[in-house]
Amino acid sequence: MNQPVHGEENPFEAMQARFDLAAAKLGLEPNLLQILRTCEREIKISIPVVMDDGSVTVFEGYRVQHSTARGPAKGGIRYAPNVNSDEVRALAAWMTWKCAVVNVPFGGGKGGVICDPFKMSKGELERVTRRYVAGIMDILGPDRDVPAPDMGTDGQVMAWLMDTYSMHQRAYLPAIVTGKPIGLGGSLGRIEATGRGVMIVTRQALDHLGMKPGDCSAAIQGAGNVGLISALQLSKLGVKVVAISDIHGGLYNKNGLDLEAIQKHLQKTRKLEGFDGGERVSNTQILELPVDILVPAATENVITSRNAANIKAKVITEGANGPVTAGADKILDQKGIFVIPDILANAGGVTVSYFEWVQDRMAFFWTQKEVEDRMEHIMVESFAAVVDMARRFQVSNRIAAYMLGVNRVAEVTRMRGIYA
Numbered sequence: 046m047n048q049p050v051h052g053e054e055n056p057f058e059a060m061q062a063r064f065d066l067a068a069a070k071l072g073l074e075p076n077l078l079q080i081l082r083t084c085e086r087e088i089k090i091s092i093p094v095v096m097d098d099g100s101v102t103v104f105e106g107y108r109v110q111h112s113t114a115r116g117p118a119k120g121g122i123r124y125a126p127n128v129n130s131d132e133v134r135a136l137a138a139w140m141t142w143k144c145a146v147v148n149v150p151f152g153g154g155k156g157g158v159i160c161d162p163f164k165m166s167k168g169e170l171e172r173v174t175r176r177y178v179a180g181i182m183d184i185l186g187p188d189r190d191v192p193a194p195d196m197g198t199d200g201q202v203m204a205w206l207m208d209t210y211s212m213h214q215r216a217y218l219p220a221i222v223t224g225k226p227i228g229l230g231g232s233l234g235r236i237e238a239t240g241r242g243v244m245i246v247t248r249q250a251l252d253h254l255g256m257k258p259g260d261c262s263a264a265i266q267g268a269g270n271v272g273l274i275s276a277l278q279l280s281k282l283g284v285k286v287v288a289i290s291d292i293h294g295g296l297y298n299k300n301g302l303d304l305e306a307i308q309k310h311l312q313k314t315r316k317l318e319g320f321d322g323g324e325r326v327s328n329t330q331i332l333e334l335p336v337d338i339l340v341p342a343a344t345e346n347v348i349t350s351r352n353a354a355n356i357k358a359k360v361i362t363e364g365a366n367g368p369v370t371a372g373a374d375k376i377l378d379q380k381g382i383f384v385i386p387d388i389l390a391n392a393g394g395v396t397v398s399y400f401e402w403v404q405d406r407m408a409f410f411w412t413q414k415e416v417e418d419r420m421e422h423i424m425v426e427s428f429a430a431v432v433d434m435a436r437r438f439q440v441s442n443r444i445a446a447y448m449l450g451v452n453r454v455a456e457v458t459r460m461r462g463i464y465a
């Protein structure tokens with residue numbers, strides 16, 4: 046297993062640092078603090094897979110359920126070389142708070158497999174997925190734990206998950222997973238949901254700050270499902286998107302990027318490299334560009350106490366989970382930057398996952414407009430609730446979002462009591 050990092054860059058410690066601040070502000074009783082600070086259940090498995098050349102590779106996989114107090118555990122499955130147990134724990138806890146912030150009836154979970162999906166064939170990915178699902182099946186279920194896509198996984202991986210689970214249960218069970226293809230019980234609007242949610246909360250923030258989208262520029266770190274769609278959606282709103290990056294680096298054009306051409310280029314080559322329409326910038330530089338809006342939509346720990354002072358944006362919308370460390374929080378606060386925290390900013394994805402699960406259980410499907418209108422309503426209300434909490438308690442938006450989420454989980458935990 047990859048060695049977990051310690052200190053500022055350990056995502057679970059980063060989660061706990063914010064949780065502790067929120068719990069203190071809420072005056073949470075010590076017993077509840079102990080319960081909510083830790084994960085309910087963790088599984089680690091070995092996944093032996095016959096590779097295309099006939100050799101066997103044993104991968105390592107995790108599924109962590111942080112909380113099932115408010116509903117089945119909910120959260121994605123990540124395929125990446127740097128997956129580790131503390132990262133999965135943090136991501137699981139963030140799902141708990143995120144679902145509570147937008148008030149959808151789920152707890153929080155997350156899974157991961159240490160592998161490099163970009164270096165594996167489709168057959169190898171299918172075999173890893175099916176064996177991983179078989180290994181964690183006992184704790185999954187539409188009423189127990191409902192996975193979804195995350196970094197390195199997509200609708201096809203969710204289709205294999207649904208098929209493996211359904212075959213074992215001898216039943217058609219689409220509600221076991223969200224983010225599926227439409228034909229298998231997926232929801233219209235799920236693919237673009239996270240990026241659309243990023244746009245909605247950014248629009249609400251600009252309005253709150255008295256800024257006009259048409260006068261604003263934006264830089265987006267990440268060109269995957271979240272980054273690219275956030276960029277397209279912000280540009281539809283009238284924001285000038287001047288920079289975008291992928292794992293190899295970014296493109297910057299102060300006059301604005303041609304995002305549709307970039308989208309076509311990405312569909313063809315799967316990387317930004319080779320697209321000329323801007324100057325090359327690194328993934329560090331993109332964060333420090335002179336823009337109004339910054340959307341870190343790639344991975345954790347990109348804004349730390351080392352570079353936070355160099356950020357020039359007035360608004361940061363966290364498309365990724367955990368892009369800002371707890372050490373950087375203080376610096377961004379001092380600079381007066383309006384941060385829309387991950388557990389609110391990227392919650393559009395899980396909100397539409399909830400709609401997908403509801404539709405699967407009813408076997409009755411909604412129009413795109415119904416999905417979009419309901420999602421819009423939830424995101425707008427949740428943004429207002431977080432900003433209101435921040436004002437009332439004189440805390441940052443991040444701590445306000447944690448307070449909102451933690452309080453909702455604490456309330457049901459008190460009601461349920463401790464089963465002994």
Ligand code: GLU
Pocket residue numbers: 119120121122191192193194195196223366391392394395396398
């Ligand atoms: N992986 C996404 C997230 O981090 C979506 C999770 C879901 O839809 O369950 O929010």
